[in-house]
Amino acid sequence: MKTDKISLATPSKGFVCILLFACVFLSFPLQAFDDSTFVWRKLFYRKPGDNCGFEHAYLSNTDSIFVLPDLRCFHLVKTLSGEILYTSSEYLGWQNPRAIIFFDGDRYFIARRNTSTQGVFLYETQRVLNGDLIPLDTIRVEGVEMQDYDVSPGGKYLVLQGYLYGYIFDLPTGNFLKSYKMEPYGRRPQARFLNDDTLVIAVDGWKSTSGEPRYYWIRLYDINKGMIIDTIYSNHKDCPIDTQKPWIPVPCTPLGPTCDQEWYGWTYCVPMFTVSRTGRYILYGFVPQEYIDSNVFAPPLWWALYDVREKKVLWKKQYDNSVSHGDFGIFKFAADDKIILLHATHIIDVKTGDVVYIWGEKDNKWIVLKQHYFDITKDGRYIISGYESDNEAFTYLRRNPYVDVVNEASEETFIEGGTIVPNPADGKAVLEIDISESKIDKITINTLQGEEIKVIFEGMLPEGKHLFEINTKELASGMYFVVVQTSKWLKTYKLIVTK
Structure with a gap:
């Protein structure tokens, strides 16, 4: 097993501070940023003069179309051309890395309209393209505050994840099948399907008051057997208490990715783990034990790749975000499990965990180009994302030059x-x-x-x-x-x- 710290860029801290100031306050001139990898780059509006601020793209299963949601409108767009197929003034899809999920090819998709809706809506794609935005069904659990949701790779099941329980439904009927308990439960549970029969479930720990323990675990749950079949990671910490003022929370070291703490002055709130598209690997975040034992308030976050088949960790890496102005931890696997895309700008080799390509590395443009919400086609050849410039939000499709070069080299x-x-x-x-x-x-x-x-x-x-x-x-x-x-x-x- 390899353990490494990787620096994502190498400029001096002074230079980075100047660059970040320029990015945030002087409106980095990204319209001028161009290279041969762009297939198209557009500003999407609902109507002239109405900027919906699209930055977040969700590809369909066939990669032929994608959804662009925003707080005021959304579009269905043809991927390779950028042609708008349908547009609406209604909001569709709450902003998170899995807000809109297609299944059964592109026939259906699941979406959540806002955080107050404790459930998801089931849509038929063709009906939406024909202008009918009435959902086929609303799937929810009465009285449960939903924290996460996912659809199994084969489109058989939907999971709605609450704080204490997870709920599994049949698709596309929406019939309730069974529930499971998160124990010990935590503040921000997460659930993802590894395959049609297995869930990866996790909690990032308590939002601790003084003296309460903090838990962080990631486990595999067999839907058919109704039991935990593997523990990927597990840790806990007894948080300190102020005996003089026990009602005042004392800072307690996070054990992994969490919304409770801040890294480098920015709230670090990212998924605890990411599952590869084949279900072979699970990439998860963790804090090294020495920082936990020392109760460091803002410790460095590391990432480990777990091989489900071999039941072992292949490597551990720290992707140093000290030169960036935001959090680092949004990953997506390409379908062949050969590469991982980090924040739409960095390509990671799955075998080694090394960053092998950085888009916008020259002049450190990647700092502004990196995004939380992006997608990569199943073959890894195209990346769709967005960026803001001069108070306008651009969406783009570009070729993945790293994949092109490696494929050409391997073939020729x-x-x-x-x-x-x-x-x-x-x-x-x-x-x-x-x-x-x-x-x-x-x-x-x-x-x-x-x-x-x-x-x-x-x-x-x-x-x-x-x-x-x-x-x-x-x-x-x-x-x-x-x-x-x-x-x-x-x-x-x-x-x-x-x-």
Whole structure:
């Protein structure tokens, strides 16, 4: 299991402060920000002069359409063209990472209109496209304050998560099936389907008053058996008490992602875990035990990847957000489980946990481009999100250049033979090649975009095995290509650098 801290960017703190001031108070000129990855970028309005402020996009199961909800209106939009298929002045979808969920292909979707509605609405997509916004059904539990909801991958079940109990319904009938108890229960329960038969459930702990324990656990619940079948993570802390003024809460270290505390001056309120689309992996946040034992008020947050099949943690990482102005912890997996998208700007390699690509890294534009609400197509090739500039909210669809480069390389230039050890590398690595020709023109290290950044060797070599030491200390963390080339052929090897 690997444990690493990853810095997402490397500018000085003074530079970051100046940049953040410019972003927030001087309206960062993002209309001018452009590159070849954009497919389209638009301002969506309900009518001329009425900016609905769209930033949050929810793709359908087929990725052919997406929903843009806002507090005053919403659109159904064709993904690849940005063409509006339907628009309404009614609000649809409360802002959270799973506000609108499609199932049975694109035939139905579940949405929540506002936080006061203790339930969800069931819609038929084609009826909405035809202008009929009357829901087929309202699914709720009377008297229960709903905290979360999800639809199983096959569209069989809906779960409504309350504080103490979770409730499972059949879809699309909306018939109640069974409930389960969250024990010990916590302040902000979360529920996600791992597959059609298994739920991932969690609580982030009590919103503690003095002396109350704080719990944080993540478990797998088998719907058919009605029982817990695995514990992914579990921890608790007895919060301190002021014996002189017991009615005044004493700061108590959070155990993981929570809305109770603040990180870097901003409220940190993100999902406790994210499930991969295949159900193979669970990415969850946690606070290292040494900070819990020391009762640190605003400790660093780390992330771990749990392999459900192998029942073990593969790696632990800290994605350092000290250079950003907001919270870091909104992740989405691509369908093949090869990459994770973080805040619409950072690409993470699932195998290593390393950040291998940052969109807007130049001039630190990613700080403004990062979003809580975004989506990625099932094949990982397109990202849909938004950003604000000059008091207007842009929505965009762009190609994922990291996936394009890796796919092209894997299909055309990766050739068997040769090794780089260790890989990932921290400090140095050794490239071993076995050549059958007595000529090597050049061995270089290239970026994912193909830019040559270092020459390892240039000249001629005799036939046979050869070793080349690669100094990775001068390289930033991420993925690179080591390219061995002659006038007739080339071989490309993937190199991952960690710090």
